Amino acid sequence: MKFVFDIKDELLIWVRDIGRTNGFVIVIRTSDYGGGRKRQRIYLACERSGKYRSRKKLKDDSKDLLKQTGTKKCKCPFDLNVYKLKTNDKWILNIVCGLHNHLATEHLQGHSYTGRLSANEKSLLVDMSKSLVRPKEIHITLKQRDALNMSTMKTVYNVRHRYRVLQEAGRSQMQQLLGELVKHKYIERHRCEEGSMTVTDLFWAYLVSLDLLRTFPRALIMDCTYKTNRYQIPLLEIVGVTLTHMTFSVAISYLQIEVESAHARLKRQLGSSQTTFEISFEKIHCLLELQHIQVKASFEKKSERANLVGVDVAACGCVLRHTHGLSCAHEIADYMRQGHSIPLSNIHVHWTRLTICVHNLKVEKLELSCIVELEMILKRFNESAIATQLGMLKKLREIANPASTFVIKPVVKPNPHRGHKKIDTSCRRNLCAFELVDDGHDSQSTLAYSQSKKKRALKVFDKKQKVKTKTYRKRTSLPSAYAGDFLPMLIPFIKLMKDVDGEENCGFRAIAGLLGLGENDWVQVRRDLLLELNNYRDEYVIR
Template identity: 25%
Template sequence: MLGCEKHGKYVPYRDPDLVEGTRTQKTECPFRLKGRPMKNGIDRDWRLKVMEGTHNHEPARSLLGHNFVGRLNSEEKEQVEKMSKSWVPPRKMLLTLKENNPLNLNTISQIYGACKRLRKSLRGSLTEMQHLLKKLDGGKYVHFERHEPGSEVIRDVFWAHPNAIKLFNTFPYVVIMDCTYKTNKYKIPLLEIVGLTSTDKTYSIAFCYIVNEGTDDYVWALECMKSLLADQAMLPKVIVTDRDLALLSAAKQSLPNTSHLLCLWHINKCVLAKCKLYVGTDDFAELVMGKWGEVVDAATVEEFEVQWMQLFNMCKDKYNNFTSYCSTTWLVHKEKFAKAWTNHVMHFGTTTSNRAEGAHASLKKMLRDCKGDLATSWDASHSLTCNRHTEILASFERSIHRIDHIFMCPFYTNIRGFVSNKCLQLLDAEHIRMKSYGRCDCLLRETQGLPCGCELAGYERIPYEAIHPFWKRLSWEHVPEPVADTISNHICGMNHGDMQPEVEALTHYFSSLDTGEQSMVRRKLQAIYCPESSSLCTPEVQIRSKRTLKANERKPPKVKAIGSLTRDPSGFEHVDREIKEAKKASQPPKKKKRVKKSDTSYFMGHFPSFFHPYIHTVQNVEDDGNCGYRVIAALLGLPSGEEGWSCVREALIDELERHRGLYDEMWSKHVVNALHSRLTLTPGHPATEDKWMQLPEMGYLVATRF
């Protein structure tokens, strides 16, 4: 039986009363065809019978938008699947399909539906957490999970790519940590831990979803990060974060011997915002911020104290709030950002968290919206991590086999091709600076681990031994595979590949439990070797509902779209916005420039220059619909009041009536009728042609041009 797509009647499959926002194409169209197979020798033919050959609706003007004809065929489904795995946006998928087949009738909604069905088919019957754990296990990720006490709701998830672990063991010197938001529908913050390579490339060490940004959560994430190191003696030397008090406390507990730096960019922005708020935006505020820059850039502790006292004395009389904010909020952490202390830390040029912020931006470009689940976030981070590893490997090869011409001199012979190009660039810049100024502050040696200007001055060729090992590492292949429980293995003296002692201890422990406890242990072991059987579940989605405002309640400010990845404004951005709005409110409204009637130059500009010598006076008449009569009245010197323009109008009509026979009867009739209606002629009217009339009694010419 073949029928029209509009055949039948819509039947709701959920709530029959819920009809708002739903649509149907069913019109109970009676069109029917009946086909019956018919044996005819070897071939099998069909006999078609028209049961009803009429429709109860107009034929479709176009097949676009009809779901049946716009279905994806098998080849198109395969293309959409490949492009979806490559994170191609749906709009570009549709363009690609239409370029390959000009007769394609797909729409963007069908592409979205195909992508949704693909994701659902990949997950199958697994839950979101089971699907995520299966992906982590399939990608050979090192991952850890924690759940809420007394429940199976996930609390924290930590994962690290196997190649990222190798990079971390190769370059463990500097670690940057920062949280980003709006990456998933559960609104769980994502902690991203990044590092840098000898070629000045950023790599992601690990990702961690933490439900609560508390000290305990950060301590757990840092302990997981430490377990990735094969040698626990190679802990990070520097960690860079923003001023998160919980993170500061966690770093002090987990990494007590690591230098902790605060992001200098965020500090300067916050101080600038408070300066605008307490001091103002005048020249004195700029002087205050300049002095703050001198405080931060002070080379020694003594100079730092002197510069701070000068700034304090500048503001102590009128701006105590500003100096109190600086001293209580930032100067208590002065060792973490002021150059008098950070210049003695080997941070390899990393004093801000900008690398982590850039990693957040790259991840959000891949995500496209914040309505996905944790598995979607993992897909994006996995693709991004693989791309970064490819670029890092390429940068290693470029440093080995591609050398800039300026480094082909004998001065770099011993290190050329054995250190990164970034190292050579830093050395060359220091060498040039030393030749220009002749003074060395030894910063390059203390902060970068490279020969400073005074050392370079004594070399004919830079020795290989003078370079820090960080700059010599151009591969990660020599790093041994890390083990998750490295600390306990070192303590017990066990071989990393031998699991027999643990198996025996687990068997003994399992036999001592009762039936219920054995079932719990069995489920935990099964979740390790078979992650798709895990009983962990995701938290509930926080739904933002609309509600009616109360009588005394103000309307909330306009918020961003639900799926927006744009971060919320920072504190200093709120201050900038408030200051801008206050300035706008204090300024008087701009008045439109009104043209004065005596402004001759304004009207003279509308006439050609060769007319100017013949123009004696300019008068701007009132534009009330009678301006044409007022112009003639002003030209004749008649009174400018109400009687002036009416006299002109009546005299003109009388003159035309007396000379009616001199002109074409039809033309004059239209002119007189038009004058009676204030000369409101329309284009195409017989009277709209260019006509000139000489009125000898009054001595002037009248022209009509429309």
């Protein structure tokens, strides 16, 4: 039986698809490109054709035994012959033997050969990985595009890893990161540990973000995010605000400092806490580009609105004037009654910009020269010792080509908290302030009261029989331990001190604990505070 095909690739795809549908894997056994009077030929066979051939030979008179190995080869007779016609470019498929001497494979998922991805599938996988699509979703997309796709999650991970290795091209992680920063025209600074080349601080900023900063320099928010990398270095993010209430990242920095709170959007973008600097940069770069698109889109959609509430100042309240620097309701009503437009002098400069002020050095025609600095460097180089000259050469080489840097990544810090923490599961509420502190007593009396209570509890425990009980680790609060942190003049007026967990809601936790609600009831305290501000907004407006 013979079949005719116009293209060789079409023939191979058809044969392999038919084989996978029936549970067999067809491979190219040998091929002959021809030449002269010979025609091009391709010999196809089953993957289980032939017999196993050992790649290692034992030495003569050796007592070593061959390692026990398994093989899929079973001398399957299935054979196909493909050749190209000389008269035209058509390909002929000739079935020499269409029988197999083994059972068909029921499941081909994860097969070493059928699980391979085509060039188009690999290109799609790489593009989706650049768009920060998760491997699971990439795998689902490949399955939806091709019902005969037999790849597994391991295949996706292997292709991603192979692409990353090709991108690095033998460079270290820091060389790859600095090279990408230069490629995307970032402003980058870094510092190393004294006496070594280990990076301790890393900073980068996008040029478009700096243009936005020059346009809207009035409000900046700085906050740190923890657990974003395997080096346990806090990630500092500087955020600006536009007139359309859109936020944009000004700069990103890894600093060995501790600042409280976190940015939820950046945390969601970074995801895992075991990423490297290089992977963090890829995710942050995508986040910055999306932010800039959203900010520009908000400029186009923003339009002015005016609400007519009359010219009564008392009814207006002038909240918008005091908080945002814009004309309030009664001012707009007065302008409309007079038929005048709102003067720009009556609007804060923050609200008069709907474009990004691009900092263009070519327009300013700045003439900069580094001849004097180079002469100073050359003079110092000639006067320095060999060790200093080598250090200067390293720095100059790094400035000229950041991808050739010799700095190394920080050491991965292990997780100090292993296993699950034991917590206090007691349902008893904490005592209120008025239950612990009486009039005329200070923190020392509270401490003595708690100690006497513990002694009474120990006496009762000694009288009981020996019973196995669970032991939990509980944070002990010593009110007198923090007295030295306050001014001496304030200590006589302090009735109670409470230590709470140090995180972004520590203020609400402290209030909840002092009110007797319990430290974990800080959510209720926050809700009550917001309700108070909403109900009596006029009382809290800054005049």
